[in-house]
Amino acid sequence: IKRIGVLTSGGDAPGMNAxxxxxxxxxxxxGLEVYGISRGYEGLIHGEIQEMTIGSVAxxxxxxxxxLKTARSEEMRxxxxxxKAIEQLHKLQxxxxxxxxxxxxxxxxxxxxxxxxxxxxxxxxxxxxxAGTDLTIGFDTATNTVVDAxxxxxxxASSHERTFIVEVMxxxxxxxxxxxxxxxxxxxxxxxxxxxxxxEISDKLKRGHQRGKNHSIILVAEGVGSAYKIGEExxxxxxxxxRITILGHLQRGGNPSAxxxxxxxxxxxxxxxxxxxxxSNKMTAYVNQLVVSSPLDAAxxxxxxFNRELYNxxxxxxx
Ligand code: F6P
Numbered sequence: 001i002k003r004i005g006v007l008t009s010g011g012d013a014p015g016m017n018a019x020x021x022x023x024x025x026x027x028x029x030x031g032l033e034v035y036g037i038s039r040g041y042e043g044l045i046h047g048e049i050q051e052m053t054i055g056s057v058a059x060x061x062x063x064x065x066x067x068l069k070t071a072r073s074e075e076m077r078x079x080x081x082x083x084k085a086i087e088q089l090h091k092l093q094x095x096x097x098x099x100x101x102x103x104x105x106x107x108x109x110x111x112x113x114x115x116x117x118x119x120x121x122x123x124x125x126x127x128x129x130x131a132g133t134d135l136t137i138g139f140d141t142a143t144n145t146v147v148d149a150x151x152x153x154x155x156x157a158s159s160h161e162r163t164f165i166v167e168v169m170x171x172x173x174x175x176x177x178x179x180x181x182x183x184x185x186x187x188x189x190x191x192x193x194x195x196x197x198x199x200e201i202s203d204k205l206k207r208g209h210q211r212g213k214n215h216s217i218i219l220v221a222e223g224v225g226s227a228y229k230i231g232e233e234x235x236x237x238x239x240x241x242x243r244i245t246i247l248g249h250l251q252r253g254g255n256p257s258a259x260x261x262x263x264x265x266x267x268x269x270x271x272x273x274x275x276x277x278x279x280s281n282k283m284t285a286y287v288n289q290l291v292v293s294s295p296l297d298a299a300x301x302x303x304x305x306f307n308r309e310l311y312n313x314x315x316x317x318x319x
Contacts, residue, residue, distance in 0.1 A: 003033040004275060005049065005094040008066040009040030009073070009101035009108065013124045013138025015256035015264035016066040016100055021057040022268025023098050023122075028054055030276060035094055039069045040101070041076035041108050045084045049092060061265075062255045064141075070101075076108045086115050096280075098271045100124045102136070106283065106299050113281045113296070120271040121283035121296050124264075126252055129173035131305075132298030133285035137267065139175065140259045142251045146180035149247055150217055154184070157215040160241075163205060163234065167220045167227035167246040176251070177221035178307065182314040187216040189314055190230070192223035193306040198230070202237035204319075209240070216240075266291040 006023045008016050020036070027034040036056070038048040060067055075081035089097065089112075096118035099109040102125035113119040123130045126142035146168050157164045166186075170176040174191020181189035188204065190196045205216055218234070220227045231242040256264060267284040270291045274282050285294040 002096065003035065003092065003094045004096040004098065005035045005037050005044070005089065005092075006052075006068070006098040007037035007040050007044060007100070008068045008070045008124065009099060009105035010070065011102065011125060012066050012070050012252055013126045013136070014064045014141035014252070014254055015137035015260035016124050017060040017063050018256055018261045018264035019100050019122050019124065019137060019268040020066065020068060021061055022265045023271055024052045024057045025054060026269045026272040030272060032272070032275070035092060036068050040071040040105070041073035041081070041085060042071040043069070044088055045073070045075055045081050047088050047091075049088065062261060064254045064256070072104065073108070082111045082115070085112060086117070089117060096120070096275045098122060098275070100137070102127065103130055103299060106130075106296060110281070110296060118275060118278070118280040119282070119296065120274045120280075121299070122267045122271055123283060123285070123299070126176065127170045127173050128175040129171060129304055130299050131302045132283065132294050133287065135263060135286045137260055137264045138252070138256070141254060141257045142169070143176055143179045143183070144257055145251050145254055146176060146247060147183045149245075149250070150180065150184045150186070150219070153245055154215070154217060157217060157243075161214040163216045163218065163238070163240045163242045165218045165220055165227045165231040165234070165242060165244050167222055167244070169247070169251050170221045170223060172223040173304065174221040174223065174306065177219045178311055178314065181219040182310060182317075184217070185318065186219040186314070187318050188218045189311065190218065190220045190224045191306070191311070192221055194308070194311060196224070198233050198237060202234055205234070205238045205240055263291060
């Protein structure tokens with residue numbers, strides 16, 4: 001019987017549990033033994049590994065977070081850590097590994113692939129910053145969480161006639177800000193991919209004010225810089241009262257949306273198919289509404305294209 005391992009690594013994302021459940025159940029269905037590795041590469045390096053059963057993934061399909069726990073492993077960046085990881089896999093005779101995580105996690109996976117481990121990555125990060133897939137697990141849920149939060153902020157922004165600067169996650173990627181900003185009609189969206197001009201934004205606020213608009217929401221991707229600083233500069237330029245909300249880690253929690261739960265299950269299932277087909281160095285990808293196998297290398301070297309058309313549209317709609 002072939003034995004495989006599965007771990008979740010890096011920032012957690014809603015849907016990771018649904019992907020894990022699919023890996024475990026489809027793996028067992030096809031006669032594989034599936035081992036769950038706790039706390040990402042940290043748990044791999046330190047041998048925190050247990051066999052999973054059909055029951056060990058019961059009741060988790062819609063639960064946020066990851067029951068395997070996750071970590072960002074400094075040790076996995078070192079030769080020594082990678083060697084220890086390999087030794088643990090050899091000890092348990094695990095010859096294939098499913099890595100659910102973001103690009104840092106995939107980088108770790110590639111070092112194991114280079115040492116002969118059969119590797120399949122499942123893109124799991126709220127940031128949606130992985131090239132080669134239209135969606136990563138957790139992005140849709142996080143975006144919905146932002147939209148929900150902004151609609152609440154809009155209520156108080158409107159009552160008090162204030163400008164709110166709302167900072168969202170995404171690391172160096174503006175996807176959450178863009179999609180959420182368009183969805184909730186933000187007056188301005190600031191993303192790291194596109195330069196911005198605070199004078200222009202301030203003029204826009206003033207124009208809106210002249211038309212009787214009494215409040216505004218400015219969504220700022222964290223990769224742009226400090227929301228506090230931007231708020232301060234806008235207040236100085238426009239004279240409008242500003243407030244800052246940093247949504248932070250609440251964007252990473254919660255039940256996965258239906259879309260996230262579905263793509264997570266499909267990606268988990270596809271990962272098992274890739275393993276059974278004896279392919280390695282692959283990742284599951286969501287392309288044109290289908291979950292497919294794609295080279296892990298596709299996640300590297302190229303920056304995920306930013307949807308400038310949608311960004312321009314958001315600007316046009318928020319004149
Ligand atoms: O990659 C997911 C993410 O939530 C980013 O959006 C954010 O920059 C980072 O992780 C935060 O990491 P941590 O939870 O380690 O503070």
